[in-house]
Structure formats: C-alpha cells, structure tokens
Amino acid sequence: MQGGIRVGSLFGIPLYLDPSWFLIVLLITWGNSIRWQQQYPSWPGLWSWGVGLALALGLFGSVVLHELGHSLVAKAQGVKVRSITLFLFGGVATLEQESRTPMQALRVALAGPAVSLGLALGLMRLAHWLGGANSPWGRITQELMAMNFVLGVFNLIPGLPLDGGQVLKALIWQVTGSPFRGIQWAAAFGWALGTLAMLLGVFAFLSGAGGGLWLALIGWFMASNAQTYRQYSFLQEILLKTKVRDVMSRDFRVLRAEMSLRDFVDLYCIPAQTPEIYFAEADGRYLGLVDSSRLTQIERSRWPHLELREIVIPLNELPSVREQDSLAQAIVTLGNDRAWLLVRSPVGGVQGIVMRGDVLKPLAPFLGMSGLDIERVNREGRYPQGLNLVPLAQKALELAATLPETQI
Numbered sequence: 001m002q003g004g005i006r007v008g009s010l011f012g013i014p015l016y017l018d019p020s021w022f023l024i025v026l027l028i029t030w031g032n033s034i035r036w037q038q039q040y041p042s043w044p045g046l047w048s049w050g051v052g053l054a055l056a057l058g059l060f061g062s063v064v065l066h067e068l069g070h071s072l073v074a075k076a077q078g079v080k081v082r083s084i085t086l087f088l089f090g091g092v093a094t095l096e097q098e099s100r101t102p103m104q105a106l107r108v109a110l111a112g113p114a115v116s117l118g119l120a121l122g123l124m125r126l127a128h129w130l131g132g133a134n135s136p137w138g139r140i141t142q143e144l145m146a147m148n149f150v151l152g153v154f155n156l157i158p159g160l161p162l163d164g165g166q167v168l169k170a171l172i173w174q175v176t177g178s179p180f181r182g183i184q185w186a187a188a189f190g191w192a193l194g195t196l197a198m199l200l201g202v203f204a205f206l207s208g209a210g211g212g213l214w215l216a217l218i219g220w221f222m223a224s225n226a227q228t229y230r231q232y233s234f235l236q237e238i239l240l241k242t243k244v245r246d247v248m249s250r251d252f253r254v255l256r257a258e259m260s261l262r263d264f265v266d267l268y269c270i271p272a273q274t275p276e277i278y279f280a281e282a283d284g285r286y287l288g289l290v291d292s293s294r295l296t297q298i299e300r301s302r303w304p305h306l307e308l309r310e311i312v313i314p315l316n317e318l319p320s321v322r323e324q325d326s327l328a329q330a331i332v333t334l335g336n337d338r339a340w341l342l343v344r345s346p347v348g349g350v351q352g353i354v355m356r357g358d359v360l361k362p363l364a365p366f367l368g369m370s371g372l373d374i375e376r377v378n379r380e381g382r383y384p385q386g387l388n389l390v391p392l393a394q395k396a397l398e399l400a401a402t403l404p405e406t407q408i
C-alpha cells in the first residue's frame with residue numbers, strides 16, 4: 001500500500017498518510033474527548049479535546065513504531081522498505097521483496113508485536129511512576145499502554161494479513177519447505193477468522209452491542225485481504241511450475257535469407273491477414289528476425305535487388321528465454337511492451353515463440369478468461385486492464401530463489 005500524502009521519512013523510509021487516516025483520527029479524537037469529559041466534568045471542553053487528540057496521535061505514533069520494528073529488522077536483512085503508510089485500519093510497511101528464509105520472515109513478523117509489547121511494558125512502569133489512575137498524566141499513560149498491549153496481542157492472531165499470520169506462514173514454510181504452503185494455510189486461517197469476526201460483528205450490531213460495526217469492518221478487511229493473498233499465491237505457484245515449453249508455439253515462418261524484398265512483400269506481406277513473424281535462414285542456420293518495418297526506409301525501386309538478410313535483426317539482439325525456464329521468467333522478460341518472446345534452442349536457434357496471450361493460458365481458469373480473451377490479448381499485444389502480471393511474476397521469482405530446484 002502506498003499513496004496518500006508523504007509527511008516525511010524515518011530511517012530513510014518514506015512515511016505516508018492515506019486520506020482515510022484523517023477520518024479515523026477524527027473519530028478516535030471525538031470518542032476519547034467524550035470519555036474524558038465524562039471523567040473530568042469540571043475540565044474546560046478544550047482540554048478534553050486536547051487529550052482526545054493526543055491519545056489519537058499517541059495511538060498512531062505507536063503504530064509507526066510497530067511498523068518501524070518490522071521495517072528495521074527487514075532492512076537489517078538487506079530487504080529494502082518502500083514505505084510505511086498509515087490508514088483506516090492502522091499501518092502497513094511495504095517491503096520491496098520477500099524474506100529469503102522462513103526464519104528471516106519469522107523475525108520480521110515478530111518484530112512489530114515485540115515493539116508494541118515492549119512499549120506497553122515501559123509505559124506501564126511510567127504510568128505507575130506518574131501516580132496511575134489518580135492523576136490525569138498517569139491515566140493518559142495507562143491508556144497508551146493499553147493501546148500498545150492491544151496492538152501487540154491483536155496482531156499476533158494467527159491469520160494473514162496480520163503479523164500472527166506471517167508467523168504461521170513462516171512456521172509452515174519451515175516445516176514443509178514451501179513458502180506457498182505457508183501463505184496458503186495462513187491465508188486460509190485469516191479468511192476463516194476474518195469471516196468469523198464479520199459474523200460476530202454483525203450479530204453484535206443487531207443485538208445493540210457497541211463496536212459491532214467496527215468489528216464487522218475489520219473482519220471484512222481481513223477476510224478480503226486473506227483471499228487476495230491466497231489467490232496471488234496460487235497464481236505464483238502456477239507461474240513457477242509451468243514451463244515455457246508448455247505454452248510456446250511455432251507460430252512463425254522461416255524464409256530463405258536470399259529471397260528478394262520484392263518477393264517477400266508480394267508472397268508474404270500482402271497476402272497475410274494479420275502481421276506474422278518471419279525468421280530468415282541461410283545454410284540451415286537462423287540469421288535473425290525479419291523486421292518488415294524497415295521496408296519503409298528502403299525505396300521500392302530497390303526491393304527487387306536487395307535480399308531479405310538486409311532487414312534482419314540478429315537473434316542475439318532479441319530478448320529470449322529457454323524452454324525449461326518458468327512462465328514467471330517469461331512474463332518478466334516479456335515486460336509490458338513486447339508482443340512476443342523468442343524461445344532459443346540450446347544451440348542458439350529458434351525453438352519457438354511465446355505470445356503475450358500464451359502466458360495467460362494456464363492462468364485463464366483462475367482469471368475467468370476465455371479462449372477469445374486470450375486471442376484478443378495476442379492481437380493487441382497487452383494484458384487486460386488491471387492485470388499486473390509482471391510484479392506478481394517478479395515476486396514469484398524472488399520466492400523461487402529461496403527454494404531448492406526440486407521444490408518448484
């Protein structure tokens with residue numbers, strides 16, 4: 001999560017405020033000030049509002065420290081932290097990549113709750129020293145302590161996207177050797193717990209208990225996030241298990257390099273309904289890809305006298321994959337601009353090509369895409385709007401780097 005307003009940076013990590021954050025600060029300030037007005041009826045109204053705001057900011061200050069806990073441990077492992085963002089449901093630290101081992105992931109996950117529980121312990125001592133509930137300062141400190149305690153304990157609930165879910169993921173990863181099993185189980189727990197919270201929240205709301213709606217909202221947030229984790233993880237597993245050889249085609253033609261440009265235009269370009277892919281060969285060796293766009297730079301009167309080899313791009317200059325590479329590798333190499341990718345044989349020839357739509361074939365049932373949709377992607381040379389396959393594949397490759405070859 002990133003976006004919103006940048007308000008500075010901590011340890012080189014940019015800090016952002018999502019617009020929804022202002023709403024929750026306002027609500028918490030309001031709720032707190034009413035409580036404090038009731039506790040200290042003789043106070044001027046402005047004082048209660050001041051304490052309310054201080055507690056709201058104290059809560060989010062605690063959240064920032066919690067996220068910093070995750071972030072600094074991740075940084076110490078060499079993982080770049082892209083941002084910390086505060087929003088409606090708290091905070092989130094966005095890491096550039098996955099931890100490389102389950103134990104590293106475990107340490108990152110535990111660091112946040114450890115900071116919160118440590119703070120709670122420190123604040124408990126401070127509150128005691130300030131006279132506890134007998135003084136306003138002691139009381140404010142006690143409330144901050146309670147917030148940090150709840151932050152630490154709540155986040156340890158074992159379901160993604162909560163920290164406890166990350167812990168569960170790391171443990172299952174450690175036992176099974178597969179980060180995908182870890183994510184999928186921890187996400188399943190997150191979904192179940194989120195759904196339970198949603199049902200309890202609705203029930204509490206209907207029976208008139210306070211906070212029901214908020215619980216239902218948190219449950220919904222958790223369940224829908226867990227579901228996204230699960231789907232991403234399934235897709236990434238497919239991207240790694242499927243190999244280029246499973247999706248590539250030989251949907252191209254091989255022409256003799258000594259053919260004249262005139263013949264090439266008359267026999268191939270003009271009759272072709274849609275643009276086709278041609279490779280030129282001489283003496284049984286591939287010379288490269290025929291780049292018909294270069295025809296426009298050559299005068300027509302010269303076409304009969306020039307050979308196809310004049311407009312060839314050598315294979316070495318084309319981005320390529322090998323047939324044993326994963327689909328994730330193909331998607332990353334394909335990037336966002338190219339329409340297709342070359343599959344090179346071990347001896348450097350052309351084994352096949354991968355069209356942009358081809359990489360979607362194994363994912364189609366998950367994405368709800370039909371054969372017609374895939375044909376359209378091949379024709380247009382770009383993925384449907386909103387399908388960000390490149391970062392997903394990139395993450396899959398990072399995870400794969402943590403696994404022994406046999407696990408994939």
Ligand SMILES: [Zn+2]
Pocket residue numbers: 066067070112113155163
């Ligand atoms: Zn956390």
